[in-house]
Amino acid sequence: MTLDGKTVAITGGGIGGTAAALACAQRGAETHLFERADALLEVGAGLQLSPNGMKVLDALGLGARIRSVASRPRAIELRDHRHERLLMQVPLGDAYERRHGAPYLHIHRADLLDVLVEGARAAGVHVHLGRESSGYTPDPTLDFETGTRFPADVVIGADGVHSALRRQSWSGHTPSFTGQVAWRGLVPADAVPEGLVPAATTLLMGPGRHLVLYPLRGGALINFVAVEEREGWAEEGWSIPDDPANLRVAFADWGPTARAVLGACEETFLWGLFVHPPLDRWSDGRMVLMGDAAHPMLPFIAQGAVMALEDAWTLASCLDSHDVPDGVARYESLRRDRATRVQTTAQGQARLYHLDGPLRPIIHLGMRMVGAARPDFGSARFDWLHGHDVTVD
Ligand code: FAD
Numbered sequence: 001m002t003l004d005g006k007t008v009a010i011t012g013g014g015i016g017g018t019a020a021a022l023a024c025a026q027r028g029a030e031t032h033l034f035e036r037a038d039a040l041l042e043v044g045a046g047l048q049l050s051p052n053g054m055k056v057l058d059a060l061g062l063g064a065r066i067r068s069v070a071s072r073p074r075a076i077e078l079r080d081h082r083h084e085r086l087l088m089q090v091p092l093g094d095a096y097e098r099r100h101g102a103p104y105l106h107i108h109r110a111d112l113l114d115v116l117v118e119g120a121r122a123a124g125v126h127v128h129l130g131r132e133s134s135g136y137t138p139d140p141t142l143d144f145e146t147g148t149r150f151p152a153d154v155v156i157g158a159d160g161v162h163s164a165l166r167r168q169s170w171s172g173h174t175p176s177f178t179g180q181v182a183w184r185g186l187v188p189a190d191a192v193p194e195g196l197v198p199a200a201t202t203l204l205m206g207p208g209r210h211l212v213l214y215p216l217r218g219g220a221l222i223n224f225v226a227v228e229e230r231e232g233w234a235e236e237g238w239s240i241p242d243d244p245a246n247l248r249v250a251f252a253d254w255g256p257t258a259r260a261v262l263g264a265c266e267e268t269f270l271w272g273l274f275v276h277p278p279l280d281r282w283s284d285g286r287m288v289l290m291g292d293a294a295h296p297m298l299p300f301i302a303q304g305a306v307m308a309l310e311d312a313w314t315l316a317s318c319l320d321s322h323d324v325p326d327g328v329a330r331y332e333s334l335r336r337d338r339a340t341r342v343q344t345t346a347q348g349q350a351r352l353y354h355l356d357g358p359l360r361p362i363i364h365l366g367m368r369m370v371g372a373a374r375p376d377f378g379s380a381r382f383d384w385l386h387g388h389d390v391t392v393d
Contacts, residue, residue: 049066050302
């Protein structure tokens, strides 16, 4: 096994970086995880964890812990924004688990990160907090803002959408604003009238806007992501607060569920949605990018964190079966097409969600008819995505 005894340096202790650290340590690498924050913490938000991500967590030996803190939605329901009429649904639960060999779950991001960090520490990962990386050298070393360097056999850049490592060698990579912003937030379920608490993942679609709602932490919380098309630019970042009144104004003419949930919102954050063109390559010799650092994507098919989990497994497995430069090349060849397809699929999704004008009622009618005639239509569309298992590649 070629990772045994090798030194791996990973920058970024988010979902992707911690999963990669655990996967490398499990294969015998001396693994160092560097995070710029003073603690390994995730923002207060939910995450949809599709079966392809669960398969990685199962293979990492974390499946039971994840299941104990996650919830299991019964379906994804697509509804129109004003009357909340059901247009199509994707049954989840046992049927989906049988279809893909792992469940579709909802989890609080902090709970997922806690389980990963616990696993990484137990596997012997050395965690270094308050260490902000500034770049790398091809030897390779991971370099820090303080001027220090950490030498390793391989350096992994898991430092997210604004990756310092990507910036160093892909300076021409320029994202473009989509003209869409997303608010996120959590609302206590008991602040919403009982009949309006969503039991399933609910996707409400209106002209130029959509709203995703789902229960979290055993139904105690409702997670929301609300997307609006607008000309005004907003920054790309998880923690930029906005006044909940702006959110309520944007969705004021929506149906009772949207108004009840957003009406109960006391704290929200606004995120500008940007399209990042796929990179021409993900590595530079012994330095390799993964997760949002390699392929940031729009959140419309809930796959960014799941792709980071897939990357983590594949990268550790390739580094274990090949020497470093070949292992990195193999990882890229296994992952690039799939990640690019997910990026472009996510981009196309907003058009369907935000329909306006005369086409809208026609397409909504079509969705209802197809949904009634072929109940598995919604599931089958994503077989290529949720049915994939990187742990058997
Ligand atoms: P990150 O989670 O961004 O982690 C990067 C880490 O690196 C952070 O801890 C950061 O502090 C650290 N860091 C950054 N710079 C440095 C540096 N210079 N030095 C050291 N450390 C550094 N995905 C899903 O799969 N399902 C969903 O339901 C879902 N919902 C989403 C909803 C919204 C509104 C958005 C915007 C995204 C959503 N995503 C979802 C996408 C998902 O959040 C990201 O794709 C995922 O978090 C990427 O993980 P990562 O580890 O690559 O990066």
